[in-house]
Amino acid sequence: MDNAFVRACGLAAVALAAAACTSTGPEPLDPDLAPRGTVRTTAEPTRQDLTNKVSLTGTVTMNPVFGIASPVAGQVRYLVVPETTGTPTRPTRFATVWDQGRPNNVDVPAGATFGGRLVDDRATVTAGMPIASARHAGYGIVADIDGEQAYRIADAARGTVQAQIKNGPGPFACALLGTIAALPPGTVPAPPPRDVPDPADVPPPPDDAPPASSSEPTGLRLVCTAPADVRLINGATATLELVTATALDALVVPIEAVAGGQGRGKVDVVGPDGAKQTRDVELGLTDGRVVEIRSGLAGDETLAVPGPDLPPAADR
Numbered sequence: 001m002d003n004a005f006v007r008a009c010g011l012a013a014v015a016l017a018a019a020a021c022t023s024t025g026p027e028p029l030d031p032d033l034a035p036r037g038t039v040r041t042t043a044e045p046t047r048q049d050l051t052n053k054v055s056l057t058g059t060v061t062m063n064p065v066f067g068i069a070s071p072v073a074g075q076v077r078y079l080v081v082p083e084t085t086g087t088p089t090r091p092t093r094f095a096t097v098w099d100q101g102r103p104n105n106v107d108v109p110a111g112a113t114f115g116g117r118l119v120d121d122r123a124t125v126t127a128g129m130p131i132a133s134a135r136h137a138g139y140g141i142v143a144d145i146d147g148e149q150a151y152r153i154a155d156a157a158r159g160t161v162q163a164q165i166k167n168g169p170g171p172f173a174c175a176l177l178g179t180i181a182a183l184p185p186g187t188v189p190a191p192p193p194r195d196v197p198d199p200a201d202v203p204p205p206p207d208d209a210p211p212a213s214s215s216e217p218t219g220l221r222l223v224c225t226a227p228a229d230v231r232l233i234n235g236a237t238a239t240l241e242l243v244t245a246t247a248l249d250a251l252v253v254p255i256e257a258v259a260g261g262q263g264r265g266k267v268d269v270v271g272p273d274g275a276k277q278t279r280d281v282e283l284g285l286t287d288g289r290v291v292e293i294r295s296g297l298a299g300d301e302t303l304a305v306p307g308p309d310l311p312p313a314a315d316r
Contacts, residue, residue, distance in 0.1 A: 045252065050286075050292055053244065059238065069129060072099045076122070078121045079094055114188075116214040117132055140224065182217075252290040254290055265307075
């Protein structure tokens, strides 16, 4: 047999074998790659106690001024407060607020002195409105507040303030003193004269005479006092932590699983087949890691992480 013919047959056989091993169909999928859109990370709601906290920077201050609020809505009637010669050890009554014929007495707490009236006598006031200033005798911690924090802090529960002095004592409980509000100047009217003089014998006040005032105006501030055994130094810096709200046994989810805010949000619920369904939820407290779900979930769902993408705002 011709050698050339043998070589040709061999090459043909190799070509046929190569053609038989070549596939023109779709390539097999990599078993390590999931189909597009498959949810890789999920989370399930849990229950826990949740607190909402606000941190403030304060300063140790001697004899800080604080405000005393009206307990009810009504008409305020001031009393004549005698001058004090020392630190009062008992509350000092300075006004009565009349509500539908019922008197509601208002006192300066023990350990503080009356500062001044913040509204006119017989004025109509609302519940929680500052009606007098007072001055605490001794050290207090004063923290300035901006307007965005005012409502959150004003709703803080009593006795839930913790303080830490920088490079000093703490943490310790710091008792809130008075109301959280900006105060106008406190004024004290002159006592009525015992003998009414002839108006012609009373010289007029000078034009540059300052108005009678016993307390300066303040900005929006929080004042609290430390326990008696805590050593304070005037001017020292302090950090205050306020618990503004608490939710017990709250239904919570990771904050990454939620889109939205200000009480309204959306989550993606993952079904047994892996499909996602966007659901509206009502949001509550958050500590920065988890957020409370007040309604919209039963608690047995599986949620996709991260949460849904909110659509962009429409152009106006």
